[in-house]
Amino acid sequence: MSFYIGIFFILCFFSFIEGQNLDRRITSYFYFSFCFCFFVLSFIRWETGTDWKNYYEYFFNVRNVVAENDPFEWGFSLLIKTVSFFSDNYSVFLFIAGFLLFAFQSIAIKKLSPYPIVSLLFLWSIQFANILFVRQWIAVAILTYAVIYIQKRKFFPFVLFVILAASFHRSSLLFLGAWWVYNLRISKKKMTIILLGSIGFSVIITKTIEILSGGLGGIIQAKIDLYLNSDYNNETNEDLNLVSIIVKGFANKFLILFISFYLYDKIRDKYPQFQGYLNLYWFGAVIYFSTISISLVFVRFSYAFDFFQIILVPYFFRILENNVLKIIMFILFFVYLFLRMWQILNGPYAEDYIPYKIIF
Structure with missing residues (x-):
């Protein structure tokens, strides 16, 4: 556990330094150094x-897997098959997959965030900066990079990156909607009403999926049947404590959204792109609250958003001009992130993270 906590405090130190608006060439050096270390x-x-x-x-059985019974998406499967053809060393696969993830993730954060190290600290606190990645986090990294092409208004490259991400995780296809969501001109009041209404939509969505799933057929129907199965969800909810997840989801999402709404006008006047990022995060919250009571698995559709x-959060610090207030906000921010990380380190999957073992 000390491994994760130690890196957290190192990132806190450099995040605070970055927040003092030092020369971006200096902070960029530290940022990419962290990214490289996390890649390793x-x-x-x-x-x-x-x-x-x-x-x-x-990885070791992929050559015997029949395409019709392949449990993974074609892009992820192709990557593993290609690596396994040249090497039977699983670490080689992790190297190549990790390079793919961190190449997209590092560049995307650098281009989108006003304080990349602060963003990296946040990412470390909620999912250890993806050093323990699964295929969906590769997809999310690609989708985050794709937002650059939304800003450039280049639809074709954006769609290509979404398709690439979907080849690692099917849920990525929903991110096609980000092209329109990013550019929405919607008031904070409407955002709040829709967000609150999404909680009640869960029942309607549940019934709709149950009706439609019978006509989908194949692997999609099989997976939906599994995800809606009461035994499956009861087991999952028991392990993860569904009530606890919903409460934490409310607390975290509404806290970030509340602060975003409060500072909205001040930030948007200086940084117009903030509205696009807020739109994406808000839309993810709508998906989250619309699906959380159906099945924890469907919540995955909100991950990219x-x-x-x-x-978003680094912009809160970017517009602070009072140094004393900025210091206080950083301290509160560090405490908040530490509590989020602590919950993960003591959560139901803690044994998958602790201890951090290396191949050597």
């Missing part, structure tokens, strides 16, 4: 991270 940690790990066993066994919390 992502492929020297061993038996650490969720789904380790599933991915590890799949939810990722933009690490881009």
Whole structure:
């Protein structure tokens, strides 16, 4: 556990330095140094991270998997098949997959965030900066990078990156809607009403999926049947404490949204792109609250949008001009992130993270 906490405090120190608006060339050096270190940690790990066993066994059996029965998306499967053809070393796969993830993630955060190290600290606190990545986090990294092309108004490259992300995780296809969501001109009042209304939509969505799932057929129907199965959800909810998850989701999302709404006009006047990031995060919250009572699995559709919390929050500090207030806000921010990280380190999947084991 001290491994994760130690890195957290190192990132806190450099985040605070970055927040003093030092020369961006200096902070960029530290930022990319952290990204490189996290990339290294992502492929020297061993038996650490969720789904380790599933991915590890799949790597060595992928040549025997029939396409019709392949449990993973074609892009992820193709990557593993290609690597396994040239090497039977699983660490080689982690190296290549990790490089793909951190290449997209590092560049995206650098281009989108006003304080990249602060964003990296946030990402470390909620999912250890993806050093323990699964295929969906590769997809999310690609989708985050794709937002650059929304800003440039280049639809074709954006769609290509979404398709690439979907080849790692099917839920990425929903991110096609980000092209329109990012540019929405919607008031804070309407955002709040829709957000609150999304909680009640869960029942309607549940019934709709139950009706439609019978006509989908194939692997999609099989997965929906599994996700809506009461035994499956009861088991999942028991492990993760569904009530606790909903309460934490409310607390975290409404806290960030409340502060975003409060500072909205002040930030948007200086940084117009803030509205786009807020739109994406808000839309993810709508998806989250619309699906959380249906199945924890469907919440995954919100992950790519939810990722933009690490881009939003640094803007809170960017517009602070009072140094004393900025210091106080940083302290509160560090405490908040530490509590979020502490919950993960003591959560139901703690044994997948602790201890952090390396191949050596």
